[in-house]
Amino acid sequence: MxxxxxxxxxxxxxxxxxxxxxxxxxxxxxxxxxxxxxxxxxxxxxxxxxxxxxxxxxRFSLTPIPLFILMGEILFQSGVALKAITAVDRLIARVPGRLSIVTIFGGTLFSTLSGSTIA
Missing domain, CATH: 1.10.246 (Serum Albumin; Chain A, Domain 1)
Incomplete structure (x- = not known):
């Protein structure tokens, strides 16, 4: 065929x-x-x-995927994710281009919490 x-x-x-x-x-x-x-x-x-x-x-390489999804759901349902992003947003309230900076700081914060540099 x-x-x-x-x-x-x-x-x-x-x-x-x-x-x-x-x-x-x-x-x-x-x-x-x-x-x-x-x-x-x-x-x-x-x-x-x-x-x-x-x-x-x-394969071990696929094991972290459901665990990251579970961690994200726990952070979302508990409200910790929203509080963390709000805290970072208030920290840099008057900086131009704040959305991109909040995204980078939020990613850094969550990768610190999870212990992963890729997160």
Missing amino acids: AWPEALALMLGLVCGAMALGLPVAFAFLLANIVGAFAFLGGSMSLSTFAAECMQAIG
């Missing part, structure tokens, strides 16, 4: 699944399973797909 047909199949499958009301993540999962079956050849591809999924879950 040439790439235009493969693209049409996969894109049509994702759009069709979402049009039927399937959540986006499950629509992409369905497209991945159908694509693995169609392009890699039969049931052997599905066992390879399952093995790759299990291997991807076990």
